[in-house]
Each structure stands twice: as C-alpha cells, then as structure tokens.
Amino acid sequence: MDDSASPIFSARGLSKTYRMGETEVRALRGVDLDLFAGEFVVLLGASGSGKSTLLNILGGLDHPSGGQLSCRGRQLSEFDDAGLTEFRRREVGFVFQFYNLIPSLTAEENVRLVTDIATQPMAPIEALRLVGLEQRAEHFPAQLSGGEQQRVAIARAIAKRPAIMLCDEPTGALDSKTGVRVLQSLQHIHRETDALVLIITHNAAIAAIADRVLQMSDGRVVSDQRNSAPQPADSVSW
Numbered sequence: 001m002d003d004s005a006s007p008i009f010s011a012r013g014l015s016k017t018y019r020m021g022e023t024e025v026r027a028l029r030g031v032d033l034d035l036f037a038g039e040f041v042v043l044l045g046a047s048g049s050g051k052s053t054l055l056n057i058l059g060g061l062d063h064p065s066g067g068q069l070s071c072r073g074r075q076l077s078e079f080d081d082a083g084l085t086e087f088r089r090r091e092v093g094f095v096f097q098f099y100n101l102i103p104s105l106t107a108e109e110n111v112r113l114v115t116d117i118a119t120q121p122m123a124p125i126e127a128l129r130l131v132g133l134e135q136r137a138e139h140f141p142a143q144l145s146g147g148e149q150q151r152v153a154i155a156r157a158i159a160k161r162p163a164i165m166l167c168d169e170p171t172g173a174l175d176s177k178t179g180v181r182v183l184q185s186l187q188h189i190h191r192e193t194d195a196l197v198l199i200i201t202h203n204a205a206i207a208a209i210a211d212r213v214l215q216m217s218d219g220r221v222v223s224d225q226r227n228s229a230p231q232p233a234d235s236v237s238w
Ligand SMILES: Nc1ncnc2c1ncn2[C@@H]1O[C@H](COP(=O)(O)OP(=O)(O)OP(=O)(O)O)[C@@H](O)[C@H]1O
Pocket: 018, 019, 020, 025, 026, 027, 045, 046, 047, 048, 049, 050, 051, 052, 053, 054, 202
C-alpha cells in the first residue's frame, strides 16, 4: 500500500467520556489513528477497552467528546446529527453481532431496503452473490441459519457500495465453522471492492486474516502492526 496516500479516517487525540449522573467513564483517552482505503483491519482488545466506542464514532453513530476526526478531508468531529446521518447513509456499511434483519421480509427484500435509498447501489441479488447466498434470495430470516443471516446482513451493508465497512463482533454469536464462512464473505468483499474494512473482536484468532492489527487497551490504541502474510479465513478456527 502507498503510505503517502491520504487516509480515509484520521483521528487525533480522540476522546470520549460518558457521563451518567456523578459518574464519568473515559472510554477513549486520546486515540491517534490513520486508516486507509483498501485496508483490512482487525481491532482487538479486552472488554471495555473502547473498541465499540471507537467504531461508533468512526461510523458517525456518536460524537467524540474531544479531539479531531476527519473522514476523506472533512471534519467529522464537527458534523451535527443531520450531517452524521447523511454521512452514514452514503458512506458506511455496518455489520453488528446481531443481524437485525426484518423477519417478514425475504433476504433480497432486506437488502433492497438499503439499495432503495442509496445513490449508486448494486442490485440486491449481486450483493447476495458476493456472500454466496444468491440461491437463498427468496428465503425469510427464520429459514436461514445464524451464519447465513449474518451474510445477508453483510450483503445489506455492502450493497450501497460504501467506502467504509465497520463490523462490530460480526462472528460473536457464531461457532467457529459458521464464523469462518462469514469472515470468508468479508474477505471476498474486501478483494472485490476498495472498501476499508474494520472488524472489531475479542477473538485474537481473527487477527491472522488482517493486513493490519490494532490493539486497544484502556481507551488507547497500544499496538499497530502490519501483517505481511494475511491468511485466508478458512485457515483460522477458535
Ligand atoms: N452509553 C454508554 N454509557 C456509559 N458508559 C458506556 C457507554 N458505552 C460504553 N460505555 C463504557 O465505556 C467503556 C468502553 O466501552 P466499549 O463498549 O467501547 O468497549 P469494548 O472494548 O467495545 O467492550 P466489549 O468488547 O465488551 O464490547 C466501558 O467502560 C463501557 O462500560
């Protein structure tokens, strides 16, 4: 990768403090980080280290308390709620631990919910093909396994061709074999698009498939390593 390329995200001194009555929780304590197009990044860290808080702020789901965050040259940290909503809608695909599919809609209809409001979407069936589920387009979530439902959620996230894919514990609810299939879908999407893919997880085994591995501890990024030989997803297990 060309390190002189401008980053997608650039965070400097990013902080987040949650206030609940008298109690303050400092979830981010000064994060400095650049993330680039085309990177497949795994962010590891113990429970409570701030991973989800960072992902939510990168994805425009929440505001930082301090510091600067830019995305492709714009100061995201200064966006109001409406600006963040527009940013999320246009530029970010999210995948969460629980798939949040609409039970009364088929796989294809679940993906179509997103493509109907996107500016340059792919066809829903094309997104399902990217995750190997084009044969299941007419199936409802209850007719799909957990791993298949997660792959529909990934298809839904990628269908609007986002520059950024943010995945919070995408395999957290899945066994190893099923989780590996989900990771294969994410790896395949990464190869087929120029998206920045960021996966946060407790599961250190997943780091083997990344080309960059970040570690958070106590609200800071404490390690940032390149992986010169990322492994195919089917070589990992847990
Ligand atoms: N909405 C909130 N209000 C108050 N405190 C919060 C809130 N969200 C997170 N926290 C606290 O901020 C800290 C960081 O939480 P965060 O969810 O970012 O960690 P995490 O590394 O993603 O953890 P996990 O792996 O368990 O999901 C924790 O101490 C958590 O309790």
